[in-house]
Amino acid sequence: MRLPDEFYERVQNRVRRRLAERGLDGIIVTAPADVAYLIGFFYAVTERPVYLWFGADGSRFVLMPELDAEYALAQDIQAEIRTYFEYPGTTRPEAHLAAALRDLGVRSERVGITASLSVGARDALGDALPGTTFTRTAVVSELRVVKEPEEITLHRQAAEICDDMLDAGRRLIEEALAGGTPLPTESDLARHVIAYGTDRMYAQYSHVIYTTKLAGGLVYAGPNAARPHGLPSRRRLEVGDTLILSLGAAVASRFVESERTFIIGPPSRQQREFYAVAQRAQEVGTQAMVVGRTCADVNAEALDVIRDAGMGEYIRHRLGHGIGIAQHEPPWVEDGDPTVLVPGMILSSEPGIYVPGHAGYRISDSVLVTAVGPERLTRYPRQLEENVIT
Missing domain, CATH: 3.40.350.10 (Creatinase/prolidase N-terminal domain)
Structure with a gap:
């Protein structure tokens, strides 16, 4: 490209x-x-x-x-x-x-x-x-900070690949459950989704270029999911696990992130409660990404959803960050950034809840700020019922 x-x-x-x-x-x-x-x-x-x-x-x-x-x-x-x-x-x-x-x-x-x-x-x-x-x-x-129309086209293409990476990871787990074979380890799943995204890139484009990487995947399950930047381990996934797939892809080094939380098997009441709050915070934060608001205000509004639910102690990071030719770049959607949102910015919306010893819950989309409101570039389903793997 x-x-x-x-x-x-x-x-x-x-x-x-x-x-x-x-x-x-x-x-x-x-x-x-x-x-x-x-x-x-x-x-x-x-x-x-x-x-x-x-x-x-x-x-x-x-x-x-x-x-x-x-x-x-x-x-x-x-x-x-x-x-x-x-x-x-x-x-x-x-x-x-x-x-x-x-x-x-x-x-x-x-x-x-x-x-x-x-x-x-x-x-x-x-x-x-x-x-x-x-x-x-x-x-x-x-x-x-503000993306040109040609760049936005590339971000859209990357979003399609990133969403497909999520689906590829889910299918690997579903196939193991259906076949009665052992579930993959976190590292197995990470290798699978990264290879899928990379292969898609080389199959789709005649000349592949990037500044850091084409596709990346962090996989956290069970207690490891409570560590937002932990690395995939050799632990094998289990029925009952909360699983975070934190994936990224880039076309011509124009990045997106698409992250989802899955439940393997029927969710417990505790899992439902944490998931519901994380999803609501993500929805509020995404809808707040409108022209004229500041990054600090958007961050506070989203994280207040978690605090108001009595889960403030489980917050580990801001709502999000800018995405562009680098996977993380300004502006920073957090309390200390007064940047005013304008059309053409692309931001991650990824609030999380991290419960030590239990699991983590994070849903992330790459969001384009437009004159008529926020547009999610990543579109993988985010409702709990759609992300239960059986």
């Missing part, structure tokens, strides 16, 4: 305008997601740095390891390519960057840098560009 040239021209023009408005000669971009967003270069991240120079005067080039240049050309990236041989090499990459700026006669007295730049890289740039004032700027991340 490759976005059209018009997309890159549009976002690059916006970056130039913002640099000029802030009195910056240019910006040095290093985060793989920012590089992919601005010029369409997707690459394997190693210790070898990639530096994208983007000037307010229209100059732009990307400095990369020589071993990546052929692949960059194949991607038809939207910037001149300059290379260095190895890292650290006899000449550090930062010195190559400074030499390229001098060759082009580019003014670089006030340069923006992104928050992802390491302290070591910042010091190396200072040595290579003496007299340059470096200013941390959110020029690129601010643009990424």
